[in-house]
Amino acid sequence: MKANEHNISSKISQHETKTPHRGKPNRLIHEKSPYLQQHAYNPVDWYAWGEEAFQKAIRENKPVFLSIGYSTCHWCHVMEYESFEDEEVAKILNENFVSIKVDREERPDLDNIYITVCQAMTGSGGWPLNLFLTPEKKPFFAGTYFPKTERYGNPGFIAILKKISDLWKTNKESVIASSEQITKVIQSAAISTPGEILTKETLQHAYAQLRDNFDSIYGGFGSAPKFPTPHNYTFLLRWWKRSNDPTALEIVEKTLERMGRGGIYDQLGGGFHRYSTDEYWLVPHFEKMLYDQALAAIAYTETYQATGKVFYADSVRGIFTYVLRDMTSPEGGFYSAEDADSEGVEGKFYVWTPDEIIKILGEKEGNIFCDYYDVSKEGNFEEKNILHVDKPVDTFSKMRGIKPAELEEVLRTAREKLFSVREKRIHPHKDDKILTAWNGLMIAALAKGAQALNEPKYTQAAMRAADFILNTLRQKDGTLLRRYRSGEASIPGYLDDYAYFVWGLIDLYEATFEVKYLKIARELNNHMIENFQDEKGGGFFFSGKKNEQLITQTKEIYDGATPSGNSVALFNILRLGRITGNTEFEKIAEQIIRAFGETIKQHPSGYTQFLCALDFVLGPTKEIVIAGEPGSDDTERILREIGKRFLPRKVLLLHPSKDKSIEDIAEFIKEQKIVDNKATAYICINYACNAPTNDIHKIIQLLE
Known part of the structure; x- marks a missing residue:
């Protein structure tokens, strides 16, 4: 649920969140999505997204009602209780429309397109997301939550259904003309015009915007509601490192401390709720999302590395305790989310x-x-x-x-x-589907945490999850699927699945030095470039050549609740370029930066994950190769010194004398060998290499 959706979130209606099993199920009973299954006993004649539904709409000359949500969305539950379980509403829908239910977490491609439509038509968007389409999938009316009958100035759903049905029957031509016009606007929005390369001034501008919007009393930005948005803080840490401006670090520390002490953090069980309904971080929307845990853990880990303060390390441990206890499948993958409600009441648990x-x-x-x-x-x-x-x-x-x-x-x-x-107590509903993208984020978080806290159990959890994805969601041709649930892997992966999972694999290599993870990261990155790249405009489309072709392609760059696939892909390409010595990656990175440069310059603080990658581009970077045997005391001592430091512009490789497999990926390290039978550090800064050393004091000096 988005902030601008419903400002009455703290006065939640006490509705049941689970549909009572009554009567005959509809066809959603055969779907794997927990969200679709929640609607399987509605009297609405629901279809899943697919040709069957649109063929029926063409055959019967009916408009399509499209409803998009997710299983832990509170207002989706409310609308189901009020309208989709209601016989009167169901009768109108079944007689006059073809109704389609979509899980936005399974089909983010559909959600991206149709929420853009909603925002263009109404000025806001959120979930539940409700639209009316022609049988050709073109939208002509959109909104979010509708009460069954008019309330607080919100139009009633029954009245909307009757009005749209009458309009379709009496003036279908105007409806179709409107849908064509809306579709053209949405299609034109996906076209990007390459601009100039971005500079340090863009970073400074973003910092100034964040600083000016900072709440100096309670932390965070603006007023209520407040979202965690961890990439704002990872960006600010990078600006602090670059500029030595103490205010940047103060903003991060003030916010993360207030969040960690607030009600948005589960003080008993660990982990963060979705957002705070007030400015104090006290009353949260109680839903817990996997991606919030991963991104928050990364921000707290980096802040611990930057400050050495135990509070941040303890916060990371609290997040991981929650995820490993409550959100990990027996096979090792991570579940998606937990609901805000239990026993029909938000926060009761x-x-x-x-x-x-x-x-x-x-x-x-x-x-x-x-x-x-x-x-x-x-x-x-x-x-x-x-x-x-x-x-x-x-x-x-x-x-x-x-x-x-x-x-x-x-x-x-x-x-x-x-x-x-x-x-x-009765627990909130858990959405136990496993998404490749969000698992990639959690793998990255665990790998970073393992290095900073010197905690092998986090490494083991990250490896188990990565191996699960590789064994169940990677196909024989090397491409990824998006979702696993109840033994079924399905849906071709989107840009986020590739970008986030590659991010996880790169960090997992740096935590384990298992070369297979780096090798697969490079392979998946190449698949991503081949299948998602916009060769004309630069950057990457959200949907690739293997995904369903929809009414338009979207190109995400805004770093919202999760960072955009383009932002993460840019950072991955830069890191892999430095690790492998592949200068072609530098060219692709420049194309991505140019593709979105004009957009980002308008309001840079909306693109803070992208700016983390730009910070890497602008350097100085450190390429660190440790020639040493894995597990040996001298190697481990050097790695501990690296792991506990905040080094945001570094890449790290291990070059053992016995296992040469890393040389197949990074040829340039062949001559970087152990000196005097001791683990030896080769540290290059912006392509200029220092003399190799195995003196730990000299190594620390070079790291600093």
């Missing part, structure tokens, strides 16, 4: 009263816990309490006259007891 807490912990510990996590009789969310931290441990311990270490122990054991009780 997560909130507490003081009486509940004191009953579990006892009077003394219970009162300490309630004071620390700001739990009161009045409550902060519908007469109950979202746990959050107003004061750091040191401040609170002084106020209470308790030693910080003792307080930490009291809080730790209290959290464990309360978590154990919470586990017995």
